[in-house]
Amino acid sequence: MLKAKEYKSGIKPIWCPGCGHFGVLNAITKAFAALEQAPENAVLVSGIGCSSRLPAYVNSYGFHGVHGRALPVATGLKVARPELNVIAVGGDGDGFSIGGNHFLHACRRNVDLVYLVMDNEVYGMTKGQASPTTPAHWDHSKLTPHGPQLRPFQPCALALAAGASFIARGYAGDPNGLAQMIFEAVRHPGFAFIQVLSQCVTFCPEQARWKQQVHEEDHNDCCDPVAAARFLHGEDGLAKGNFYRNPRPVWPPSAQAGGAVDLRSEFAL
Amino acid sequence: MASCGSGGGIKFYEFLQFVPGLSQGNGVAADNCYSAWISPVRGKAAVTTGPNSRHLQDDITIAFTGSGGSGVIAVGEMLLRAAARVGFYGLLRKSYGPQIRGGESAAILRLAPQPVAGFADGIDLLVVLDWSHFSRFGDELILGTDTCIIEDAAAGVRPLTVPAAVSILTLDFTGLAGTLGSAHNNIAALGYCGAWLGCSAEQLVASLNHRLQRQDSATLKLAAQVAQAGMGLAAEHPPPLAAPQPGRPEATRWLATGNQLAALGALEAGIRFVAAYPITPASDVLEWLATHIDKTGGRLVQAEDELAAVNMAIGAGYGGVPAMTATSGPGLALMAEAMGLAVASETPLVVLNVMRGGPSTGIPTKSEQGDFNLAVYGLHGDAPHVVLSALSPADCHFTLGWATAIASHYQTLAVVLSDQLLGQSMQVLPAPPAMPFQARLDRAALPPVDGEHYLRYLDTGSGISPMAVPGDPGAMYTADGLEHSIGATPSAGAGDHQQQLSKRQRKLMGLMQSEHWAEGVEQPEARLLILGWGSCYPVALEAQSCLEAAGVPVNVLGVRLLAPLPWEALQAQCAKVSQVLVIEQNHQGQFARYLRGFGLQCHAYHRPGPRLLTALEIQQQVEALVDA
Numbered sequence: 001m002l003k004a005k006e007y008k009s010g011i012k013p014i015w016c017p018g019c020g021h022f023g024v025l026n027a028i029t030k031a032f033a034a035l036e037q038a039p040e041n042a043v044l045v046s047g048i049g050c051s052s053r054l055p056a057y058v059n060s061y062g063f064h065g066v067h068g069r070a071l072p073v074a075t076g077l078k079v080a081r082p083e084l085n086v087i088a089v090g091g092d093g094d095g096f097s098i099g100g101n102h103f104l105h106a107c108r109r110n111v112d113l114v115y116l117v118m119d120n121e122v123y124g125m126t127k128g129q130a131s132p133t134t135p136a137h138w139d140h141s142k143l144t145p146h147g148p149q150l151r152p153f154q155p156c157a158l159a160l161a162a163g164a165s166f167i168a169r170g171y172a173g174d175p176n177g178l179a180q181m182i183f184e185a186v187r188h189p190g191f192a193f194i195q196v197l198s199q200c201v202t203f204c205p206e207q208a209r210w211k212q213q214v215h216e217e218d219h220n221d222c223c224d225p226v227a228a229a230r231f232l233h234g235e236d237g238l239a240k241g242n243f244y245r246n247p248r249p250v251w252p253p254s255a256q257a258g259g260a261v262d263l264r265s266e267f268a269l
Numbered sequence: 270m271a272s273c274g275s276g277g278g279i280k281f282y283e284f285l286q287f288v289p290g291l292s293q294g295n296g297v298a299a300d301n302c303y304s305a306w307i308s309p310v311r312g313k314a315a316v317t318t319g320p321n322s323r324h325l326q327d328d329i330t331i332a333f334t335g336s337g338g339s340g341v342i343a344v345g346e347m348l349l350r351a352a353a354r355v356g357f358y359g360l361l362r363k364s365y366g367p368q369i370r371g372g373e374s375a376a377i378l379r380l381a382p383q384p385v386a387g388f389a390d391g392i393d394l395l396v397v398l399d400w401s402h403f404s405r406f407g408d409e410l411i412l413g414t415d416t417c418i419i420e421d422a423a424a425g426v427r428p429l430t431v432p433a434a435v436s437i438l439t440l441d442f443t444g445l446a447g448t449l450g451s452a453h454n455n456i457a458a459l460g461y462c463g464a465w466l467g468c469s470a471e472q473l474v475a476s477l478n479h480r481l482q483r484q485d486s487a488t489l490k491l492a493a494q495v496a497q498a499g500m501g502l503a504a505e506h507p508p509p510l511a512a513p514q515p516g517r518p519e520a521t522r523w524l525a526t527g528n529q530l531a532a533l534g535a536l537e538a539g540i541r542f543v544a545a546y547p548i549t550p551a552s553d554v555l556e557w558l559a560t561h562i563d564k565t566g567g568r569l570v571q572a573e574d575e576l577a578a579v580n581m582a583i584g585a586g587y588g589g590v591p592a593m594t595a596t597s598g599p600g601l602a603l604m605a606e607a608m609g610l611a612v613a614s615e616t617p618l619v620v621l622n623v624m625r626g627g628p629s630t631g632i633p634t635k636s637e638q639g640d641f642n643l644a645v646y647g648l649h650g651d652a653p654h655v656v657l658s659a660l661s662p663a664d665c666h667f668t669l670g671w672a673t674a675i676a677s678h679y680q681t682l683a684v685v686l687s688d689q690l691l692g693q694s695m696q697v698l699p700a701p702p703a704m705p706f707q708a709r710l711d712r713a714a715l716p717p718v719d720g721e722h723y724l725r726y727l728d729t730g731s732g733i734s735p736m737a738v739p740g741d742p743g744a745m746y747t748a749d750g751l752e753h754s755i756g757a758t759p760s761a762g763a764g765d766h767q768q769q770l771s772k773r774q775r776k777l778m779g780l781m782q783s784e785h786w787a788e789g790v791e792q793p794e795a796r797l798l799i800l801g802w803g804s805c806y807p808v809a810l811e812a813q814s815c816l817e818a819a820g821v822p823v824n825v826l827g828v829r830l831l832a833p834l835p836w837e838a839l840q841a842q843c844a845k846v847s848q849v850l851v852i853e854q855n856h857q858g859q860f861a862r863y864l865r866g867f868g869l870q871c872h873a874y875h876r877p878g879p880r881l882l883t884a885l886e887i888q889q890q891v892e893a894l895v896d897a
Contacts, residue, residue, distance in 0.1 A: 009745075011758060040742045045584070055747045056759060061739040062747030063587050064759075065580065066610050072544075072577040076584030076592065077739075079568050080542045084588070084739050105573040252568060261564040263533055267523035268700065269353050 002059075004033040009059045014050070020172030020198030020207075021051050024118050027170070028058060028087075030179035035085075035186055042085045045074040047099060049091040050125050051118035051198065068098030071106045071115060078111050079252060085186060092119040096132040096153050103155075106191055107162035112250045114185045114192045117155065118172070120200035120207065128203035140203065156243055157232040159193045160225060166192035167228070167244040171214045172199060174240070181242065190250045197238065210238065217241045327513040328381035330389050331462060332410055333455075335398035338370035340455035344396075345376025346695060347459055347476040351468040352380050353524055353697045354475070356515030360385045360662070361695040364409055364879070365634050366402075373402035375410060380466070382516030384698065386661045387807030390883040392416050394508055396458050398442070400425045408880045417510045419461070421454050436509050440502060451495045460499020465512050470497055521700040527662030528692040530701075531621055531685070532557040534669035535593055539677075539708035540619065541567035542585035542592035544578040546600060549633045550689040551623040554595040579604040579620065586617040587748055589738030591677055591708035593619035598627040598640050601684075605647045608682050612652040612773065614748040615726070615734065617676040617708070621669065624688040624803075626878050635879030636689035638803055641859040644684045645832045653774045654682040656832040658803040660788055662696040666704075668829060671785055674706035679776055680736055686831070688854075690804045690881065710736050725757040728768055732776030777833050786830035786838060792822035797848045797891060800871070802828045802860055805852050811884035812891065819888070821895055831860075836867050843869065848894055850874060854882050 007029035015021050032042065042060035046052035048067035055062025065073050074088040095103055095117045106115060121138070123129040129143045132153035139147040159167050166188040170178035178196060185192035197214060199207035217239035222228050223246040232243060331348070333341040342363050349361045359380040366372030377392070379385050391413045397403065397420040403410075412418075414434040420427065423443035431437075440461070442454035456477070463473045474493045481489055525533075532554045535543075543562055545555035559569045567590075572578035578594045585592035596604065601622045611618040626632025627639045644656045655675050659668040665687055672683040725746040727734045734755075737744035746757040752769060754760045780786070790810060799809040806827030813825045826842055828834075843849050849871040851861040861873035874890045876882060 038742075039745055040740055043588075043739050044747075053759075056749070059745060061745050063584070063614070064747055064749045064751060065583070065614070066606055066750055069576060069580040069607065072572065072580035073584035073587070075570065075577075076542065076544060076581030076586075077588045078584075079570055079581075080585035080590035080592065081588040081739060101573055102577055105577070252570075263536055263561055263564070264523075264700070267525045267529070267533075269350075269522045269524055269697070 004029040018201035023172035027175040027178035031182035047094040051091040071102040087114040093131040107164035118198035165190040329513040334375040337372040337374040351476040373405040456495040457499035460496035464500035464503035527665040528554040531665035534666035537704035538670035538673035543569040544581035551595040575600040575603040579607040595621040611682040615680040623692040637878035638854040660806040670706040677708040789826040795824040798824040812887035
């Protein structure tokens with residue numbers, strides 16, 4: 001049995017001081033300790049961005065791929081190696097913009113994965129551009145000097161519409177609560193989506209206010225998609241808690257029998 | 270019988286002898302199952318020596334044309350199956366437009382008593398069910414003055430482009446089927462042609478039942494009656510053409526498409542994960558795998574797009590499960606970024622690209638070899654990887670197996686280039702020997718993957734690093750598309766970058782020792798080499814036969830390993846002759862430009878699809894070069 005800190009790889013994160021991702025890293029290691037996770041049987045899969053650097057910082061297997069494709073890599077790995085605990089991690093740009101299509105289909109496919117998105121409403125690694133979750137009038141980016149002028153994406157509502165069977169929102173400033181959420185997501189059979197409010201103190205210093213603004217809205221027992229939708233379309237985006245949990249059959253259905261088979265006879269004349 | 274250039278007599282080459290030797294010293298798994306089956310020649314290239322003197326005494330080319338949905342492809346397939354049962358070998362290619370119903374459609378069938386790997390230029394017998402879209406094939410179906418045409422009475426107005434000199438027989442297939450209450454004039458034509466080739470009613474009905482196995486018994490019974498009526502018509506009004514004689518094959522024979530054989534080769538070599546996104550003409554590879562991979566304990570996922578497909582395969586490959594995807598040009602372009610990831614992270618990955626006309630949507634249903642540049646040069650950064658080409662429909666089996674073994678042994682990307690012609694052609698072939706390749710992470714020969722000192726990207730002598738997979742205790746690492754140190758820590762340092770780039774390039778040099786890099790046929794006194802790749806190789810062999818008859822011996826070489834190119838071995842082949850002619854089916858001469866980049870002095874002949882390169886035009890090119 002390892003302690004939480006023993007799930008850290010020892011590689012020093014590249015993140016800025018005060019970055020929310022440190023809290024997420026702590027939450028993952030705490031959850032692994034609670035799960036008594038064998039390090040060799042867990043794989044963290046990511047795309048590109050500040051948060052996608054996380055796998056290297058965890059004492060487990062990891063795959064740091066290309067921008068936006070964490071979910072396909074995780075899906076292929078989990079389907080091929082169903083005994084592994086596969087967790088895809090990344091940011092809001094990686095997951096909702098360039099990887100948006102994969103997000104929809106991963107929710108729909110319901111492979112037994114956890115997808116943890118560290119949402120700071122900004123592209124940090126490319127120096128502060130608007131992402132799909134950036135507020136419409138956020139005008140701090142040279143790329144959108146008048147603000148994106150678009151309604152922000154609602155990841156949890158979208159996950160619900162696309163068929164995710166576990167939907168939760170955590171806060172990096174509450175690593176213990178987030179660790180519990182990750183623990184439950186890993187135990188959930190099927191696709192579990194966790195949006196984590198993870199502040200970027202460098203490009204969005206106003207997110208320091210999340211400490212006061214984030215509030216608890218646990219709908220832990222909610223398995224009614226209509227009730228969940230009503231809630232998710234009415235809340236302010238800063239509620240944290242388990243919003244929806246409704247297990248349905250995971251994909252692929254069951255393990256296959258392997259072994260020697262005749263693939264050739266159909267071709268014989 | 271089909272015309273084959275000014276030289277007259279028709280020749281024939283055997284089913285490609287595609288495994289004239291097993292791997293030696295390249296570490297790729299092999300056993301000796303091929304030994305009884307293959308040519309014993311060994312050497313730096315798999316080249317047989319001697320005349321291409323397998324004269325075809327009785328080959329015939331039959332084409333069926335009609336509208337899409339009129340069943341000409343089905344007739345072609347059923348006739349090939351029935352003719353195979355009589356003793357013929359054969360090859361069938363399909364040419365059709367993008368419409369699902371109502372466009373143009375043709376099945377072109379070459380039959381002979383010995384194995385057939387390529388097509389003849391001309392058509393001996395053209396069976397027309399519908400003339401209305403025939404003009405769209407104007408330059409694909411070459412009618413000679415000795416072509417015999419059988420047209421359905423209901424085929425409509427004959428185009429003015431049909432040469433006046435050809436003999437035309439009008440038969441009422443539609444009326445014949447109609448009197449039995451059937452709308453299937455194609456089945457009547459099947460009976461007619463089948464009877465002429467010597468098929469029994471039983472053999473034709475077996476073919477019908479195989480093709481129409483999802484139909485109800487009343488439909489099958491009616492189809493059998495229509496076919497038998499067609500046979501009766503052949504007795505009354507046979508084609509004005511001598512019927513070819515079948516062979517007496519002893520070996521077990523198969524009937525399969527190149528795409529099916531590619532899929533089989535992949536599974537037999539150990540592929541156990543497939544990610545699929547449909548695209549013509551690669552979908553049938555994926556569809557065959559979908560219905561068969563479960564039996565092996567493997568899995569197929571239909572992905573949401575090609576980006577997902579290739580990344581899913583990378584995920585499985587990282588997990589130690591041999592994985593592939595299959596696509597065609599536009600899909601390969603979408604996969605290019607992740608292919609670079611497979612190279613950088615050293616993840617085994619097989620990508621089969623079944624080429625079609627391009628760029629963009631291009632001509633999706635027809636064949637071309639335009640993706641050479643994309644496959645060889647299309648990756649970003651310095652990204653050494655493997656590109657192979659399949660040299661015949663049957664060779665798709667071997668080449669996919671080899672690619673699967675290469676990808677896992679070298680922990681790299683192996684792209685296989687096939688094309689619509691190879692992939693969708695249906696071939697009667699001798700049953701292939703047992704698959705000699707197996708996907709295998711070569712972990713025993715490398716430093717241990719456990720313990721505190723595990724270095725995933727260690728710079729070993731061979732360049733191949735020890736690859737742990739999730740589940741291996743004590744060897745946790747993060748595979749990375751970021752440049753990294755030998756210990757898999759992200760690094761932007763010049764030293765690490767230089768070291769990893771060199772290592773990834775060096776590890777592929779083991780392939781230079783493989784004799785599978787090319788196939789060829791040499792002739793005494795040859796002064797010229799026809800050099801091709803992929804589906805051009807059978808055409809080159811056909812041209813070689815024609816040239817031999819015209820008294821011009823040439824050598825032929827088909828390159829299977831396009832990248833990294835075994836340049837020294839290729840030079841040795843080229844040094845045997847005074848001239849080299851590179852042929853390919855694309856507009857820019859992509860392969861020839863590539864070879865000139867190495868310093869090869871060569872002539873080039875290339876033309877885009879979908880009109881296939883013919884033996885005749887290659888013969889003419891060679892004769893012009895030899896005369897000059």
